[in-house]
Amino acid sequence: MTEVRRVVVDTDTGIDDAHTLLYLAGRPDAEIVAVTSVYGNCVEDDAVRNIGYVNALLGLDVPVARGAAGPLSGNPRIARAVHGKDGLGDVGYDRPLPAVIGESAAELLVRLGREQPGELDLLALGPLTNLAQALRLDPELFTRYRSVVVMGGSGPYAAPGTLLMVDANINNDPAAAAEVFAAPRRELVMVGVNVTATTILDEQAIGVLRAAGTPVSRFATEILEAYLDFYQNEWGRRIIPLHDPLAAGILLDPGFATAWVDGPVNVLSDGFLSRARLMRTHDGLPPAFRYTPAPPTRVITAVDAPRFVADFVEVLSR
Template sequence: MRRIVVDTDTGIDDAHTLLYLAGRPDAEIVTVTSVYGNCTEEDAIRNIGHVTRLLGLEVPIARGAAEPLRGPAHIAGYVHGKDGLGDLGHDRSLPRVADEPAPELLVRLANEHPGELDLLALGPLTNLALALRQDPELFTKYRSVVLMGGSGPYAPPGTLLMIDANINNDPEAARAVFAAPRRELVMVGVNVTARTILDEHAIAALKASGTPVARFATEILDAYLDFYQNEWGRRIIPLHDPLAAGVLLDPSFATAWTDGPVNVRGDGFLYRARLMRTHDGLPPAFPYEPAPPTRVITAVDALRFVADFVEVLAR
């Protein structure tokens, strides 16, 4: 059983992740904290409330960062809809929230339950960086920290990668996270999530199941499908955040990984978190900052994970 603290910028795939975690018998959602990203923090907290009410899940909910450590927030309303859940007009009333903000809650839970909880970060890493300012040893007190973000090692020449949005939204916070001491830090990046596809057949299977959870999961997909059809010419989506949850619960979904230092680097346009290795395992051709080892996932059993995801939500 994994007892999980979820930090989320609750867009469509974040909502799917909460549904997936709630349906897994080996997972317990301990608390959920909000952060900006896929939508504003205000919408993220409302979406947490909406999804937890749908699930009948009563857990502490805490408000987190509304903007990055530096600069304005970049909100991906063009991907997830302005409200983060596809602009379908759901009644997303504010949930009851904890008195303490998300960073303080992350610190308190880690100190009250050392080695017992897993931290799953699905959005920009601002809340985690703010929590590290309060307790620099924070990650040593979580059983593991698993984040959806990063771009893996440097790709083969000529390879293009999907935007590394959670890192790009707050590169300063990401640098603090990858530099912090930890028990186990796992990076599930766009190098693997972009290839883990919920295709037409899987979407049809979800719709056919008719359960309230599956019905909600497919209802909110349209905005996401509208965006990704421009990427692939098909109405299919990558399971970014759900895959990170799957790797946390069942590490065998990852079929290859490398442990090594991760740096956050910009190219003048975008920031990415990269394992400081080329695709063939060599160091990059420039100096880089030393950092404690991060487990960087480089390959996954995408078919098996997608089948599990569909089965859990349809059940």
Template sequence: MTAVVIDTDTGIDDALTLVYLAAVGGVEIVAATATHGNCSTADSALNVGHVLALCGLPDVPIHLGRPGPISGKDPRYSFHVHGHDGLGDLGIDRLPGHQSAEPAAEALVRISRERPGEVDLLVLGAMSNIADAIAIDPLVLTRYRSVVVMGGSGPYQPAGTILEVDANVDADPQAAEVVYGAEHGNLVMVGVNVTTPAILDEQFMAALAAKAGPVTSFCSAILGYYLDFYQEKWGRRICSAHDPLAAGILLHPSWITRSADGPVNVRDDGYAVRARLMRTADLELPAFPLVETPDTHVVLDVDQRAFLAEFTDVLANADARLAGEGPGRS
């Protein structure tokens, strides 16, 4: 059984990730902490509560975090990608979740102390809550079995390569700097260098649409808004599986086929901010001084076929799995 705490800015791909973790089997969702990014922290909490209740997990505690970056600046939301409510503006009557009075940062610290070495932390949004937890207890990340972050851009890319925006870092760069600079036991970067090529294609959409259960119907419905955004990138109604891939790697580290360990720095190019493994595409040192930090395990390549096969199977059969009619939860 894998026990996991999910820190999430619950937009569309986060919601798919929650369904995956609820339905894949062998996963205990210990708690969720809500952050900002795809939508507001308040909407993120409502959304995660709705998805967990839809999946038969209404009692998982949800802890609200900061409403914006630790700098105090106004948050910037990805409404154009996820809708103003984070779930595609479908007017969903969101099911009530179990919102706790305990703040997110305090919950993250408490869980790490109560179950040291037993729980994984999956970070899917702006890292404000994680930075706040580190401010309370600088060693908090050392007590999680692993900390898998969907945020970062990997090493510098070959000349001429253009990357997807590093949204979770750009949403709170100071928090990302705190996280990548903190003491940790096993910090894993699953950056846009590997999540962007993880494409949910027309076959995935068809497999999901072929099922009519409440969970699969919800997933198909919210994906419409996401696909509207992505079709302007590639001319096809397909999308990247950013957060789902991070969850898959947490559950299946063997899916990592190439990686590198080294310091990660948060860099501002004047247009956007990225977290970078301080190495070139050839894994050589960059042409400028770097800030030494504890090494992060940076994912460079993954077994996309294995991930997509499992993710498609779990999402398409989520209703049966959650009802105990398939492999389901255990």
């Protein structure tokens, strides 16, 4: 019998976050037990409205808690050019505010961890502000979750001459990310842009989703246009990477990851962008500077992209 992973989702509900909720809801080995909102792909008010819209589409009745509207310090960077002004590609859905609980996102994360120690997985899909605020309430928070999986980070240092996609989740709140990667944990997994950028939903796969004609697949393709408009500037094709869905896939099926390294992660700035990196070069050596010691994070370095993309399409096409 397949074990069911019970997942708490922290999300800045943009297009690929919505896809992730659809994917989790369609997997028989996953149960979404609560959802918390955070700014990032859109403002927090839109993030919680989008949670409500997707939950209603799925018939999902779980606690929803509102989270941070901005980083621990400074102003939020909102990805309107990627996800549209409303986070769902500005299709025009009616998105009333859903019923939310009286606790903040941070308070809910702490309570669930204490009430059900070792039973829940925490999946973080946006800036890590809510998680950092929760850690300030309970520094042992991550030891209470079975695992914490973060869609964010950049993996080890890239090979010389190699450029990486921007890691918006870490760059939006590097101070929060630093607190997350320094915290004690049972298992912390980093699914970064070094691997998510390789999981491509191409023209054929999008066509399969469109042809499925289910409410879920129709919604999944309706919200894609803004995302495709953005990524066509990256590759000259109307294709997208499955950033957040891959993190969910690895949480449920670690076999989607074909290589990883356990080691310390630091959050560092180059003066332009902040990134979370494994403190190793591409060939496994320590970096040429002093870094801050940290508990080991499982950093994914390679994935079976074809198998994951096929599973994602199959789940959303049912």
